Structure formats: structure tokens, C-alpha cells
Amino acid sequence: MKKIVFVHQGGPGMASYRYRAEIPAAALKELGHETAVNNGVADVVIFSKPMLNDPEIASRAKADGAKVVFDIGDDHLTHPILGPLYNKMMALSEMIVCPTRNMAERVYRVSGRLAEIVPDPYEEMQQRPHAASGPAGAKLMWFGHQLNLKDLVPWKPILNGIRIVTGPATTQHIQWSPETQTIELANANIVVLPVRAGVEFKSNNRVLNAVRGGCFVVMSPHPSHDEFRSMLWVGNIATGLRWSRAFRADLDGLVAQAQDYVEKNYSPRVIAKRWEAVL
DSSP: OOEEEEEOOSOTTSHHHIIIIIHHHHHHHHTTOEEEESOSOOSEEEEESOOTTHHHHHHHHHHTTOEEEEEOOSOOTTOTTHHHHHHHHHHHOSEEEESSHHHHHHHHHHHOOOEEEOOOOOOSOOOOOOTTOSSSSOOEEEEEEGGGGGGGGGGGGGOTTOEEEEESSOSSSEEOOHHHHHHHHHHOSEEEEOOOTTOTTOOOHHHHHHHHTTOEEEEOOOTTTGGGTTTSEESOHHHHHHHHHHTGGGHHHHHHHHHHHHHHHHSHHHHHHHHHHHO
């Protein structure tokens, strides 16, 4: 069993802190490893969302005999400010990990380094499928970081009444929190997740949580969405909303299938076993 420390200098309000540090650390502890976030003695130190002082911390960890792992979730590899920091961290790391194949391929194209793939786990509590419940008009929901609100703009005319849950700080929309997310998913029927071009490296964690919350998902084509094509709508958003209205009676069965798939492939324990294997 290993002593594993995750280093992420954000907090629980950041999705990457939860998916790439807090949840994996807890699940690895259940498998018998000694884990911590941002403190402790370690055999392996895993850095996510690097800050300017992370290369110094990584260098000290290496000098103390620990293995350094760099977990890359965002494509900042050629960013004029963040790119040099990412390059430093890659140079210090014995291993690179990414949450998606697309991000791992990007790392290889830019740096020539091979990366292991460890997906995000789900975090949402499971609710019964309820995509077909309530009045005939589906209750729509979108949730995510406010930087991604731009994804909704092209579809705004057809999203009347959609409830938008976002943060980290907002006065115009519903303020995100884990509790609010759960409540809003319980009250929604369909989660709408349009995606703009240029973010193909992103993971599917919002899909996982929407499914766990019992909702059907209508989402844009994206590398991380393709595996759900037999269970959820992946394609044009307007067509997906029309389809979901026409086949409303089928939605809860499809959500139940998706929930089984998510549990089999994305539970914290499954993802912890993947971390265990690559480490």
C-alpha cells in the first residue's frame, strides 16, 4: 500500500479539486492506501491545477524520495503564461495523467510524453429516473462554471424557462453549491449540455452527475459524450429536445440504463482502482 498525497491549492468549490484530489483520495483510502490532500508524507505526490510554487514543492518532494505525478486536465500547454509552468511540472514528473484520451493525445503532440488516462468519478447522489415525470412540458436545467455560459447562447431561443445553476459567484442565476445541484437535478427532467468547439479535452463529469441525478441529457457531440449515444441524446440540441418530447415515455428507461453504465465505469471506487493501477 502506498502513501499518496494529492496537491491542489484550490478548494472544494473547484470541480477539479473534488474530482482530481478529494474524491480519489477518499476512495483510495478505502482501498487501504494512506492518502491526504495538500499535506503529509508521501511515496507519491500528485499535482493538479498547478500554481506558481508547485515546481518548488515538486522539487522538494523528489529530493525526499517521492515520485511526482502531474495530472493535466486543462489544455494550457501552449498558453503564454501557464505554458512554461506546465512545462516545468512535466519536466519534474515521472508520470503524466489525464482525465480524457483527447487531453492525453494533446500532451503527446505538444511534449512527446505519454500520459496515463484516469477519468473523473461521479460525485452526485443517485436519484430515481424522473425525466418523464411532472407536466407535459419538460423542465430544463443547465449547470456548470460561469465561463461556460457562452455555450447556451446559440440555443437561447429554444430554452425558455431553463434553470441555470452556476458559480463561483452570480446574481443573475442560481448560485451553485453541491446541495443546490442535487435539489435542482431532483426538480428537473432534462439537463441540456451544449458544448462549443475548442474544449474537446474536457471530461464528462457533468453528464455523469446529471445521470446520477435522474435526468435525461441532451448534449452536443463531444469526444467525452460519444460513449452515451445509445442511452442519451448526443447531437443537435434542438433536435434532441424535439426527440425527447416525442419519445418521453422512453426517457426514464434510458436514464436507468445510463445510471447502470455510470455506476459500472465511473464510481469513485472504480476510478480509485484505476489510480491504483497506474501508480
